[in-house]
Amino acid sequence: MSESLLHVDDLHTYLGDSYVIQGVSLAVPSGKVVALLGRNGAGKTTTLRSIMRMVHPRRGRVTFDGRDISALATFEIARSRISFVQETRAIFPSLSVEENIAVAARPAENGNGWTMQRIFDDFPNLAARRRNGGSQLSGGEQQMLAIARALVANPRLMLLDEPSEGLAPLIVRQIADIIGNLKRAGMTMLLVEQNFVLATEVADHIVVLGKGRVRWTGTSEELRKSDEIRHTWLGV
Numbered sequence: 673m674s675e676s677l678l679h680v681d682d683l684h685t686y687l688g689d690s691y692v693i694q695g696v697s698l699a700v701p702s703g704k705v706v707a708l709l710g711r712n713g714a715g716k717t718t719t720l721r722s723i724m725r726m727v728h729p730r731r732g733r734v735t736f737d738g739r740d741i742s743a744l745a746t747f748e749i750a751r752s753r754i755s756f757v758q759e760t761r762a763i764f765p766s767l768s769v770e771e772n773i774a775v776a777a778r779p780a781e782n783g784n785g786w787t788m789q790r791i792f793d794d795f796p797n798l799a800a801r802r803r804n805g806g807s808q809l810s811g812g813e814q815q816m817l818a819i820a821r822a823l824v825a826n827p828r829l830m831l832l833d834e835p836s837e838g839l840a841p842l843i844v845r846q847i848a849d850i851i852g853n854l855k856r857a858g859m860t861m862l863l864v865e866q867n868f869v870l871a872t873e874v875a876d877h878i879v880v881l882g883k884g885r886v887r888w889t890g891t892s893e894e895l896r897k898s899d900e901i902r903h904t905w906l907g908v
């Protein structure tokens with residue numbers, strides 16, 4: 673546990689009067705991918721937003737690389753090198769692909785990280801669209817741009833909220849390959865997904881959330897064999 677990069681400890685979050693996150697704890701070890709799964713409304717997005725303090729948990733602690741970040745502002749958490757790829761993708765529609773990437777860029781500490789050039793080398797679809805406006809992109813291109821924006825900030829941890837959502841199967845495959853490549857390059861990720869195949873393919877560890885609580889944890893292999901957990905908490 674103590675070697676994990678991210679620790680979420682007994683998080684409780686209300687949205688208005690709704691008690692949405694009811695004591696969630698999880699850990700993401702350095703270099704690993706943890707998938708956070710659960711039905712619609714289970715509290716996955718709210719968990720990520722609580723970690724980023726875009727909503728303010730009433731109780732609980734979040735530590736990143738041994739440092740308590742529970743009281744920091746969202747921009748300070750991002751600056752501590754956590755990138756959040758939001759469900760909305762949060763692209764600037766009036767900026768070009770290049771400008772969207774430029775505004776998010778932050779050099780790596782060791783001078784050997786993601787740059788705009790490296791993004792365009794690794795994401796040829798984006799390179800071809802570099803001067804296009806954010807609003808002119810397809811859903812898949814927007815998702816790739818959202819991931820690219822997260823990467824040029826040179827994060828030590830990425831939070832991804834349903835990167836495959838609403839995309840055609842061929843594009844989902846491309847996104848899955850991108851996530852797989854990032855994992856092989858050593859990126860630590862907390863991945864929220866509804867796509868069971870994508871999540872279990874890439875995740876080292878799975879956390880199943882249901883009605884604001886952790887209902888099950890284990891490996892992808894164990895989850896594939898746990899029919900009851902899948903039926904009850906995932907509906908697959």
Ligand SMILES: Nc1ncnc2c1ncn2[C@@H]1O[C@H](COP(=O)(O)OP(=O)(O)O)[C@@H](O)[C@H]1O
Binds near residue numbers: 687710711714718
């Ligand atoms: N602004 C809000 N006020 C009250 N309840 C909300 C609000 N936003 C979301 N919820 C509720 O919180 C629960 C968790 O939502 P969310 O974290 O978005 O779930 P998930 O990402 O797993 O689909 C849902 O039941 C949802 O209806």
Ligand SMILES: [Mg+2]
Binds near residue numbers: 716717718759
């Ligand atoms: Mg969600």
